[in-house]
Amino acid sequence: MSSRRREYRSHPVGSAHNYHAVVRQPTLQDVADRAGVHRATASRALNPATRHLVNGETADRVERVAQSLGYRPNPIARSLKTARSSSIGLVIPDLTNPLFPPIARGIEDVLGSIGYNAWIVNTDNDPVREAAAVESMRGRSVEGFIFATARLAHPLLDQLVSQGSPLVLVNRRTARSDISSVTADDAAGVAQAMRHLVELGHSRIVHLAGPQGLSTGVNRLRAFRQALTDHGLPSGAERTVICQSWTEAAGAVGIASLLDAGVDFTAVLAGNDLLAVGCYNELAARGVSCPDDVSVVGFNDMPFVDKLNPPLTTARIPHYELGAEAARMLLEDLRMPQRPPRTVLLPPSLIVRGSTAPPKTRNGAGRRRSR
Amino acid sequence: MSSRRREYRSHPVGSAHNYHAVVRQPTLQDVADRAGVHRATASRALNPATRHLVNGETADRVERVAQSLGYRPNPIARSLKTARSSSIGLVIPDLTNPLFPPIARGIEDVLGSIGYNAWIVNTDNDPVREAAAVESMRGRSVEGFIFATARLAHPLLDQLVSQGSPLVLVNRRTARSDISSVTADDAAGVAQAMRHLVELGHSRIVHLAGPQGLSTGVNRLRAFRQALTDHGLPSGAERTVICQSWTEAAGAVGIASLLDAGVDFTAVLAGNDLLAVGCYNELAARGVSCPDDVSVVGFNDMPFVDKLNPPLTTARIPHYELGAEAARMLLEDLRMPQRPPRTVLLPPSLIVRGSTAPPKTRNGAGRRRSR
DNA sequence: GAGGGTGACGCAATCGATTGCACGTATCAT
DNA sequence: ATGATACGTGCAATCGATTGCGTCACCCTC
Numbered sequence A, B: 001m002s003s004r005r006r007e008y009r010s011h012p013v014g015s016a017h018n019y020h021a022v023v024r025q026p027t028l029q030d031v032a033d034r035a036g037v038h039r040a041t042a043s044r045a046l047n048p049a050t051r052h053l054v055n056g057e058t059a060d061r062v063e064r065v066a067q068s069l070g071y072r073p074n075p076i077a078r079s080l081k082t083a084r085s086s087s088i089g090l091v092i093p094d095l096t097n098p099l100f101p102p103i104a105r106g107i108e109d110v111l112g113s114i115g116y117n118a119w120i121v122n123t124d125n126d127p128v129r130e131a132a133a134v135e136s137m138r139g140r141s142v143e144g145f146i147f148a149t150a151r152l153a154h155p156l157l158d159q160l161v162s163q164g165s166p167l168v169l170v171n172r173r174t175a176r177s178d179i180s181s182v183t184a185d186d187a188a189g190v191a192q193a194m195r196h197l198v199e200l201g202h203s204r205i206v207h208l209a210g211p212q213g214l215s216t217g218v219n220r221l222r223a224f225r226q227a228l229t230d231h232g233l234p235s236g237a238e239r240t241v242i243c244q245s246w247t248e249a250a251g252a253v254g255i256a257s258l259l260d261a262g263v264d265f266t267a268v269l270a271g272n273d274l275l276a277v278g279c280y281n282e283l284a285a286r287g288v289s290c291p292d293d294v295s296v297v298g299f300n301d302m303p304f305v306d307k308l309n310p311p312l313t314t315a316r317i318p319h320y321e322l323g324a325e326a327a328r329m330l331l332e333d334l335r336m337p338q339r340p341p342r343t344v345l346l347p348p349s350l351i352v353r354g355s356t357a358p359p360k361t362r363n364g365a366g367r368r369r370s371r
Numbered sequence C: 001g002a003g004g005g006t007g008a009c010g011c012a013a014t015c016g017a018t019t020g021c022a023c024g025t026a027t028c029a030t
Numbered sequence D: 001a002t003g004a005t006a007c008g009t010g011c012a013a014t015c016g017a018t019t020g021c022g023t024c025a026c027c028c029t030c
Helices: A028-035 A039-046 A056-069 A075-082 A100-112 A127-139 A155-162 A186-200 A215-230 A248-260 A273-285 A319-335 B028-035 B039-046 B056-069 B075-082 B100-112 B127-139 B155-162 B186-200 B215-230 B248-260 B273-285 B319-335
Strands: A087-092 A117-122 A145-147 A167-170 A181-184 A205-209 A240-242 A267-270 A295-300 A313-316 A343-346 A349-351 B087-092 B117-122 B145-147 B167-170 B181-184 B205-209 B240-242 B267-270 B295-300 B313-316 B343-346 B349-351
Touching: A028 A039, A028 A056, A039 A056, A075 B075, A075 B127, A087 A100, A087 A127, A100 A117, A100 A319, A117 A127, A117 B117, A127 A155, A127 B075, A145 A319, A155 A167, A167 A319, A181 A186, A181 A319, A186 A215, A186 A267, A186 A295, A186 A313, A186 A349, A205 A215, A205 A248, A205 A273, A215 A240, A240 A248, A248 A273, A267 A273, A273 A295, A319 A343, B028 B039, B028 B056, B039 B056, B087 B100, B087 B127, B100 B117, B100 B319, B117 B127, B127 B155, B145 B319, B155 B167, B167 B319, B181 B186, B181 B319, B186 B215, B186 B267, B186 B295, B186 B313, B186 B349, B205 B215, B205 B248, B205 B273, B215 B240, B240 B248, B248 B273, B267 B273, B273 B295, B319 B343
Parallel strands: A087 A117, A087 A145, A145 A167, A167 A181, A181 A343, A205 A240, A205 A267, A267 A295, A295 A313, B087 B117, B087 B145, B145 B167, B167 B181, B181 B343, B205 B240, B205 B267, B267 B295, B295 B313
Antiparallel strands: A313 A349, B313 B349
């Protein structure tokens, strides 16, 4: 029996005898020695895919030894040899944006169930940081990527696709349709919200659109225009304003510009909840009441928007499920690289709260708010 | 010149010529070949710590070649040999709890500045998941851990300490004081909040304490009692109730039990913002007005508590800085393992908003709220 | 009984970087 | 001229697991 080892220590992990001593983890060689086989055989015995290559009894013996030593394969050594890592890269703009943690949890829960995990990086939407992060992750042999940072034009993603990296977009898409993605069905969400407003009696509706470099921004804007047409409502360009970012401040600026331009409206469809909150701020500052004077609808159903004054009506997006679906899709792609790109849309659901009400009629008589 | 390689390919990374082809990253051997030196020499030339061992001109040449090939050291191979990984493990209960993302960002920003990164895992406060996650991270040779899940009694942490793993606790501590930690100065935060209430004129104050298995829960409760004593206020045991979790629901149950028991109070110090929101819910449900009938103070200054009705007065905890400090401390411990455990307290700051006001006087005449 | 097939296992290369050791050469003192 | 010293570099082992290939024993068949 040949061995590369000088010694063998019992009490491999966390033994009380080794107080304040760092204990060496047992290696495959240790297992092989104990079982009286070559480490190649031990490797095959412990790998379900190759177990049939070794005698049943031997395999059992190896397995028992591995068990008793508490052997854990070293993922680093494995990665070095196999160029796989049981991990994927998750690229998000900013963890402190409440949109993304549920997505990350959805992804992690699905990956975790089969022993994979996600390597999370924040890019703050900085392409340089993003490229560096991706490079670093590739160095660590991540097997694929999930991007939540997609812009409509996104050279880095083009590059990854052309290099054949398994890749799934979540929450946002690029202009290309040949990249797998899991997003909310924005058109459906907008349609629901608009139907709600129309049914309440609104006909003069405006839209605070998000940045037009992102799929969510353009899709919601497009769906808004479509909805105006569908309901036969006035749809002049002055009824939409494009906000420069998904922030409260941008929302306030956006609604202010509409008010200052004298646009006549009784309801606002905001591109997301933060823009809606910006509306709240600006409306309150100007003494305009929500929902009495203006109804507001948001998008996302962020935490705590049900506690606002008034509670925000919003199209809830199933972020956790978005993440979970994206993870499942990426895993499928890893197993079957030939699968074609797929686009998955998950349905939003309109959560009606206190920020939407029937409009006051022109003469001020106003229908009462139903409840 | 000996080479292990069969071939050498130019256009190493992301070249337009290799459309749809996975390109091999250049290795140290490639660099060495090109520079006409042994890979050992190339390794030394590229490592700042060993660069002095090689001739200056040779080192420059190697560096230029490495640059031109776009050589990136393979972190996996490096980790295998050195048992270091330039990464640390971050153990948190749940990423979707808004407390933790800022901590994580603080950590990542500090680590990132020196090429380290954090491996984030969620445990949902499940010791089994936690142990599995730690085991998995150790397998990946993380160099240390930051725990945000510390319970007062925490066997896993004891084990890690006894094994000599570099370890820093953030936000929460254990009962042991010989583990490095970075937390908010809860006593100071409570003292500020209590002083604020007393200055407003409150004398009958109650406390919704958090779970007593966590340092934050006990520290804030202890500080509350101390403050009552300091201000000469009534401090019977009936003035505190211990909530089973840091949740809205638990907060509602807690305040309900005080009201039902007929405890007489004009102000509530909640153990954190979620408990405070639970108060809001329950008080509103019973027609008790905040702040007119009861003032409420929270803890943390979570996102959006400034948008509540009324906006919540709360002790802001600098979570980002907590994370950043913890990361710095861990890095120090990695460089100088002999450094003793340190306890760092960061000061909270009281953010006064609309949920606190002078109490109505007993006969109902009530001082007007100052502004 | 020689040839061929099969199952079980070992050998050794390999993944890519790091590092202790030793060798060769240049320099300098004696 | 010889020995000591320092410096620069190469050799090869090493980290731990995986895997193509070869070998050996055994059994079957003609």
